[in-house]
Amino acid sequence: xxxxxxxxxxxxxxxxxxxxxxxxxxxxxxxxxxxxxxxxxxxxxxxxxxxxxxxxxxxxxxxxxxxxxxxxxxxxxxxxxxxxxxxxxxxxxxxxxxxxxxxxxxxxxxxxxxxxxxxxxxxxxxxxxxxxxxxxxxxxxxxxxxxxxxxxxxxxxxxxxxxxxxxxxxxxxxxxxxxxxxxxxxxxxxxxxxxxxxxxxxxxxxxxxxxxxxxxxxxxxxxxxxxxxxxxxxxxxxxxxxxxxxxxxxxxxxxxxxxxxxxxxxxxxxxxxxxxxxxxxxxxxxxxxxxxxxxxxxxxxxxxxxxxxxxxxxxxxxxxxxxxxxxxxxxxxxxxxxxxxxxxxxxxxxxxxxxxxxxxxxxxxxxxxxxxxxxxxx
Numbered sequence: 001x002x003x004x005x006x007x008x009x010x011x012x013x014x015x016x017x018x019x020x021x022x023x024x025x026x027x028x029x030x031x032x033x034x035x036x037x038x039x040x041x042x043x044x045x046x047x048x049x050x051x052x053x054x055x056x057x058x059x060x061x062x063x064x065x066x067x068x069x070x071x072x073x074x075x076x077x078x079x080x081x082x083x084x085x086x087x088x089x090x091x092x093x094x095x096x097x098x099x100x101x102x103x104x105x106x107x108x109x110x111x112x113x114x115x116x117x118x119x120x121x122x123x124x125x126x127x128x129x130x131x132x133x134x135x136x137x138x139x140x141x142x143x144x145x146x147x148x149x150x151x152x153x154x155x156x157x158x159x160x161x162x163x164x165x166x167x168x169x170x171x172x173x174x175x176x177x178x179x180x181x182x183x184x185x186x187x188x189x190x191x192x193x194x195x196x197x198x199x200x201x202x203x204x205x206x207x208x209x210x211x212x213x214x215x216x217x218x219x220x221x222x223x224x225x226x227x228x229x230x231x232x233x234x235x236x237x238x239x240x241x242x243x244x245x246x247x248x249x250x251x252x253x254x255x256x257x258x259x260x261x262x263x264x265x266x267x268x269x270x271x272x273x274x275x276x277x278x279x280x281x282x283x284x285x286x287x288x289x290x291x292x293x294x295x296x297x298x299x300x301x302x303x304x305x306x307x308x309x310x311x312x313x314x315x316x317x318x319x320x321x322x323x324x325x326x327x328x329x330x331x332x333x334x335x336x337x338x339x340x341x342x343x344x345x346x347x348x349x350x351x352x353x354x355x356x357x358x359x360x361x362x363x364x365x366x367x368x369x370x371x372x373x374x375x376x377x378x
Contacts, residue, residue, distance in 0.1 A: 020333030028354035084256035137166035165305020
């Protein structure tokens with residue numbers, strides 16, 4: 001069965017090409033090929049210059065898998081599977097490896113669509129556990145515990161969180177991982193925004209290091225600003241899940257792109273430099289966003305993210321967020337993402353802090369709001 005329509009991709013398909021300023025992007029301004037090559041060490045340059053454009057290993061280039069594994073404290077390269085379709089492919093494979101008719105899954109809500117739209121197409125039921133917007137988007141661990149059933153096979157979580165920017169404490173995250181382990185449920189932890197914590201001391205341990213059955217999902221798109229490579233991965237010590245996912249991968253991408261793997265290796269070896277670049281852009285934009293929403297507190301309900309590059313403000317009624325976003329895009333070329341793509345109905349929208357064009361987008365939104373206020377006052 002085909003999953004439900006991916007609302008985010010359909011929205012961008014309709015609006016993105018006509019928008020000059022993407023103020024809701026979930027990534028950072030991408031690096032150029034030249035910038036990546038300038039980061040390469042001698043071994044990587046030799047690999048690049050002698051690269052044959054044939055098939056690569058299904059699980060990923062050994063050097064790339066080893067480099068990815070260095071992000072984890074316990075999980076080694078043998079537990080890493082490289083995915084040629086980004087984190088979306090990893091999540092697709094994991095859903096198929098874990099769920100089938102009659103099974104049950106729990107997802108922290110709101111959620112990126114790959115975390116919840118695939119499961120129903122497999123015949124599984126999904127229960128949502130909502131983050132508490134009134135309490136800083138806090139995760140209620142008792143609610144997670146109550147949602148688990150004897151038929152629960154998977155618990156899908158995402159921290160730092162898309163779209164709210166939520167981040168639990170280390171103690172809360174460790175309790176969440178332990179809760180799943182005690183229930184015999186496989187925790188799938190979408191960690192694509194990991195390393196983008198504003199304070200590095202807030203970086204959570206990887207789920208795959210805390211529990212041998214858990215799976216951590218990563219990607220080159222976010223902290224490393226290389227979405228165009230379409231390289232993601234899953235890391236786990238759960239051999240059964242890894243084996244099933246790799247078997248399924250033979251029917252999806254088979255292997256990642258050979259150039260993309262070597263470019264990813266270059267970038268991962270320059271981890272500190274690239275993460276610092278991304279955080280510099282995000283933190284500068286966070287300051288601009290804070291000032292913007294302070295100026296318009298009567299229009300928006302704002303809660304800053306705790307980590308990552310995304311936030312989920314609320315447009316105060318009586319304005320309707322869908323109409324607001326459409327008018328802003330048509331009149332100013334600024335695109336925001338309505339909360340309806342996340343199946344929410346409380347007038348929220350996603351804003352992204354990863355593009356250096358955000359200050360200009362906020363200036364144009366200032367002008368848009370001034371015109372609306374003037375028209376209302378006539």
